[in-house]
Amino acid sequence: MSSPKVYVLAGPPGSGKGTQAKLLAPELKVPHISLGDLLREAVRSGTEVGKLAKSYLDAGKLVPDSVAIKVAEEAVTKKECRNGFVIDGFPRTLEQAKLFDALLIKLKFDLSKVLYIDIPLKEILKRLTGRRSCRNCGAVYNLTSKPPKVENVCDVCGGELYQRKDDTEDVIKVRFGVYEKQTSPLVDYYKKQGKLVYIDGTQKVDQVFKEVCKAVS
Ligand code: AP5
Numbered sequence: 001m002s003s004p005k006v007y008v009l010a011g012p013p014g015s016g017k018g019t020q021a022k023l024l025a026p027e028l029k030v031p032h033i034s035l036g037d038l039l040r041e042a043v044r045s046g047t048e049v050g051k052l053a054k055s056y057l058d059a060g061k062l063v064p065d066s067v068a069i070k071v072a073e074e075a076v077t078k079k080e081c082r083n084g085f086v087i088d089g090f091p092r093t094l095e096q097a098k099l100f101d102a103l104l105i106k107l108k109f110d111l112s113k114v115l116y117i118d119i120p121l122k123e124i125l126k127r128l129t130g131r132r133s134c135r136n137c138g139a140v141y142n143l144t145s146k147p148p149k150v151e152n153v154c155d156v157c158g159g160e161l162y163q164r165k166d167d168t169e170d171v172i173k174v175r176f177g178v179y180e181k182q183t184s185p186l187v188d189y190y191k192k193q194g195k196l197v198y199i200d201g202t203q204k205v206d207q208v209f210k211e212v213c214k215a216v217s
Contacts, residue, residue, distance in 0.1 A: 003110040004084035006076075007216060008091070010186060011117035013175040014128040015201045016208060017088040018140060020117065023209050024216070025086045033075045035068060035089035037138065040164075042071070060166050060174035062182060065095045072096075073103060084109065092183045097190075114190040115215055117201035117208065121176055128172050132161040145205070 007024065009017040018034055025032035039057060042050035049067060056063045072090045075081070091097040104111050119127075130143035132152070136159025141148050148154060152161045166175065190196040197215040201208055 003108050004082065005112040006084055006104060006109050007086045007112055008114040008190075009086065009088035009117065010114055010183075010190075011201060012119065012121075012124060012179045012183075013172065014124040014131070015117040015119045016127075016205065017117060019205060020115070020208060020212050021086045021088040022140075023205075024212055027213065028084070028086065028216070030084045030086060031080045033072070033081070033085055033087045033090075035072060035087070035092075038071050038075060039063060058165055058171075060171040060178060062092055062178055065093055065099075068092065068096055069099050072100070076103070076109075077107065091186065094185055094189060097186055111195060113197055113215055114186075114195045115197050115199055115212055116187060116190075117199045119201040121173075123202055124176060125169060125172055128167045129169060131167055132163055134159040135162050136160070 005028075007028075009021045009024075011017050018036070021032045021034065039049070039053045043054045043057060044050070049071060052067060053063045062068070068090060072087070076085060076087070091100045101111065126144065127142060130145075132141045132143065132148070133139070134141075134154035134157065137154060137157045139154050139156045140146075141154075141161060148161060153159075154161060166172070187196060199208060199211045199215070203211075
């Protein structure tokens with residue numbers, strides 16, 4: 001029997017990793033894990049991890065590798081992930097990538113593809129300052145490309161929409177700088193493994209999704 005497959009959605013902040021992961025996971029009938037969502041949830045619930053992570057998230061910096069790895073390992077070893085999973089926001093440093101490789105070998109998973117969605121900073125700023133998320137169900141909107149039917153109200157559950165604290169112009173620029181320095185080296189790392197698929201993230205959501213589906217088929 002072949003090993004369960006794992007797909008990583010990578011790319012700069014606001015490139016659409018979360019949007020595409022949410023579309024891909026049901027298509028493949030596997031769970032979607034978002035490191036950012038897990039960390040924000042930990043902050044909301046005031047767990048030890050959340051208390052530690054809060055200042056990093058607010059400042060747009062990466063939480064320490066040891067914390068990110070612990071959260072990721074806890075998530076991917078859950079029973080729901082036994083048939084594979086789609087993950088976004090992890091790994092984000094070379095250290096995380098190496099430990100993730102080792103973990104997947106230990107769990108007998110196959111890291112099938114790393115889908116690298118790229119967009120330029122100008123587009124990132126436009127998208128992230130316009131992003132709104134539902135406090136209740138986590139659905140993601142955009143004031144320009146995907147506005148809710150009623151202002152500040154979630155189309156899915158009627159919950160209140162909010163703007164992420166790290167989606168201000170200053171923090172977005174910090175996040176982009178962190179991405180360039182600490183995360184972009186992963187492009188070469190996965191290219192050398194023959195797992196990287198480059199996707200132009202400036203296209204419309206459904207066009208990007210077509211390319212994502214083609215890459216995993
Ligand atoms: P995280 O939540 O992962 O933030 P991020 O990487 O900055 O990514 P985003 O969630 O901002 O963007 P996305 O690419 O998912 O885009 P989305 O689909 O929402 O991480 C937050 C923080 O957590 C980090 O800064 C760090 O502190 C910490 N952290 C997380 N992982 C970590 C790790 N591994 N190690 C250490 N620390 C970690 O789309 C953005 C907007 O654009 C939306 O409004 C959407 O509707 C819109 N949109 C999407 N696609 C399109 C399109 N094709 N056209 C037009 N609009 C689009």
